[in-house]
Amino acid sequence: MSAEIETHSDWAEKYRPKTFKDLIGNKKAIHELRLWAEDWEKGFPEKKAVILYGAAGVGKTSTAAVLASEMGWEYVEMNAGDQRTADVIERIAGAASKTTTLFSHETDENGKKSSGKRLIVLDEADNLHGTYDKGGSKAIADVIDKTTQPILLIANDIYGITQTIRSKSLEIEFSRIQTRSMVPALTKICKDEGITADEKAILKIAENAGGDLRSAINDLQAVTVGKTEIKEEDIVVSGRDVKETIFKALVKVFKGHHRTEALDAVKTLDETPEDLIMWVDENLPIQFPNRDEKGKDIAGINPDVANGYKVLSKADLYLGRVRRRQTYRMWRYASFMTTVGPMSVRSKEYSGFIKYTSPTRWKRMGQSRSVRGMRDNIAVKISARHSKSMRTSRNEIIPYYRRLMENEDYAVALAGESDFDMDELVYMLKAKSATKKVQSVYEKSRFIADAKRPAETEFFKTPEAEKRSSAAASDKNQMTLEDMAKKSEEKKAEEAKENKEKEEKTEDKPKNQKSLTDFF
Numbered sequence: 001m002s003a004e005i006e007t008h009s010d011w012a013e014k015y016r017p018k019t020f021k022d023l024i025g026n027k028k029a030i031h032e033l034r035l036w037a038e039d040w041e042k043g044f045p046e047k048k049a050v051i052l053y054g055a056a057g058v059g060k061t062s063t064a065a066v067l068a069s070e071m072g073w074e075y076v077e078m079n080a081g082d083q084r085t086a087d088v089i090e091r092i093a094g095a096a097s098k099t100t101t102l103f104s105h106e107t108d109e110n111g112k113k114s115s116g117k118r119l120i121v122l123d124e125a126d127n128l129h130g131t132y133d134k135g136g137s138k139a140i141a142d143v144i145d146k147t148t149q150p151i152l153l154i155a156n157d158i159y160g161i162t163q164t165i166r167s168k169s170l171e172i173e174f175s176r177i178q179t180r181s182m183v184p185a186l187t188k189i190c191k192d193e194g195i196t197a198d199e200k201a202i203l204k205i206a207e208n209a210g211g212d213l214r215s216a217i218n219d220l221q222a223v224t225v226g227k228t229e230i231k232e233e234d235i236v237v238s239g240r241d242v243k244e245t246i247f248k249a250l251v252k253v254f255k256g257h258h259r260t261e262a263l264d265a266v267k268t269l270d271e272t273p274e275d276l277i278m279w280v281d282e283n284l285p286i287q288f289p290n291r292d293e294k295g296k297d298i299a300g301i302n303p304d305v306a307n308g309y310k311v312l313s314k315a316d317l318y319l320g321r322v323r324r325r326q327t328y329r330m331w332r333y334a335s336f337m338t339t340v341g342p343m344s345v346r347s348k349e350y351s352g353f354i355k356y357t358s359p360t361r362w363k364r365m366g367q368s369r370s371v372r373g374m375r376d377n378i379a380v381k382i383s384a385r386h387s388k389s390m391r392t393s394r395n396e397i398i399p400y401y402r403r404l405m406e407n408e409d410y411a412v413a414l415a416g417e418s419d420f421d422m423d424e425l426v427y428m429l430k431a432k433s434a435t436k437k438v439q440s441v442y443e444k445s446r447f448i449a450d451a452k453r454p455a456e457t458e459f460f461k462t463p464e465a466e467k468r469s470s471a472a473a474s475d476k477n478q479m480t481l482e483d484m485a486k487k488s489e490e491k492k493a494e495e496a497k498e499n500k501e502k503e504e505k506t507e508d509k510p511k512n513q514k515s516l517t518d519f520f
């Protein structure tokens with residue numbers, strides 16, 4: 001895709017809040033931030049840096065921009081795409097944090113008086129450990145110590161920021177946006193865009209977004225493409241159906257007697273082995289409780305639980321290999337162990353109804369990290385492709401790609417060109433897991449991705465990729481073999497000629513005279 005990406009068509013950007021009044025939710029957090037900013041106007045606050053942290057799409061970046069604008073401060077931003085090495089941070093943020101702005105105490109174009117402050121914003125501050133950011137954490141800590149300007153860090157995961165930086169900063173948490181607060185915002189967008197929306201449809205979009213207002217806006221835009229009206233049935237995602245099917249499969253895994261039955265039940269699920277393992281993991285101690293036949297608690301760990309976890313840890317090893325090597329064949333082994341494992345280690349029958357729990361706690365911990373990490377990986381690929389910053393790629397181009405990828409041809413082309421792996425494709429195709437459709441797009445996209453890969457990586461090609469590229473280029477290869485034979489003959493003749501010339505020159509040269517090349 002060579003055409004320049006049109007970013008202005010992105011509703012999440014179009015409706016980015018401009019004033020404090022436009023910001024939805026997190027009132028307490030915003031109030032705290034404003035107090036910190038006011039302290040800067042009076043002198044120095046106790047902590048010269050502030051960290052806004054919380055889930056994606058809840059308004060952290062928007063709040064930072066609104067703060068600068070409402071305070072009349074200049075907004076100086078460094079994001080992960082700026083290669084934040086210690087050196088770069090010191091040069092940009094260090095300099096900015098010491099000098100005052102050129103237009104100190106002047107009025108801006110809106111007639112607002114500027115206090116001459118600069119808000120130095122470091123986005124993705126929990127992402128400073130990569131190669132690009134060598135020494136970045138220490139540089140930031142130093143900049144905070146020396147700064148005469150307010151510094152604002154943005155992060156999803158507060159634990160991804162070093163303790164040294166945290167101790168020098170005021171930490172403000174941003175919570176997920178509540179469904180009931182999202183509804184009026186989405187309704188207003190519909191009104192502004194001339195779309196009639198059923199209340200239930202809006203509610204469903206808001207519920208499905210899980211507190212992420214950016215994705216709610218993206219979903220709203222996606223579902224209204226080419227429409228002037230949306231109804232509840234236009235919104236297809238539903239968490240409940242998934243739960244109902246997995247509950248039935250779990251009964252077979254924990255209580256069944258037939259391996260094939262359990263395996264069949266799991267096969268029909270639209271869940272990745274990663275999701276499945278989390279379900280079994282969460283429910284194993286609940287399903288195999290520490291009780292005897294009479295319902296009395298027994299001391300120690302139930303051996304069935306211990307043995308069950310042993311099998312799950314083996315399944316997890318396979319999953320790790322899949323992640324590292326992208327060999328999806330091993331999913332089969334992992335699924336087999338997760339499914340058949342608990343049934344095989346069970347030493348007795350566990351009767352009675354036990355409610356299954358969805359792996360929310362685990363999932364939330366793991367997923368916020370992995371979704372963020374994955375989005376960042378995708379953004380790295382996209383920013384390299386389009387020479388755009390990480391921020392633009394993450395916030396504007398990814399949503400645009402996701403909309404384009406609703407069309408399968410675009411999905412295959414963009415996945416191949418960007419070399420998305422299966423997990424990344426799940427995200428880009430807005431699937432819940434690696435469904436058959438995702439796998440099919442992935443397989444097709446490999447032809448494009450393999451063809452794009454530089455020749456040196458041929459060594460690391462999987463046998464499958466090797467087969468595909470040799471099939472795609474078989475005609476070309478036959479020609480190349482003939483060419484190669486011819487070239488090799490020509491090269492040999494050329495080398496022989498060069499050697500002969502060299503020998504002649506050496507004979508001409510006096511014995512004590514060395515040429516420059518002799519020294520190397």
Ligand SMILES: Nc1ncnc2c1ncn2[C@@H]1O[C@H](COP(=O)(O)OP(=O)(O)OP(=O)(O)O)[C@@H](O)[C@H]1O
Binds near residue numbers: 012063217
């Ligand atoms: N609290 C909010 N109030 C109004 N709009 C919001 C809010 N949160 C998100 N949005 C919408 O979502 C878009 C993205 O929000 P923003 O970039 O501020 O989120 P973020 O928390 O910084 O996310 P990330 O961690 O992914 O950078 C905004 O342009 C806006 O359209």
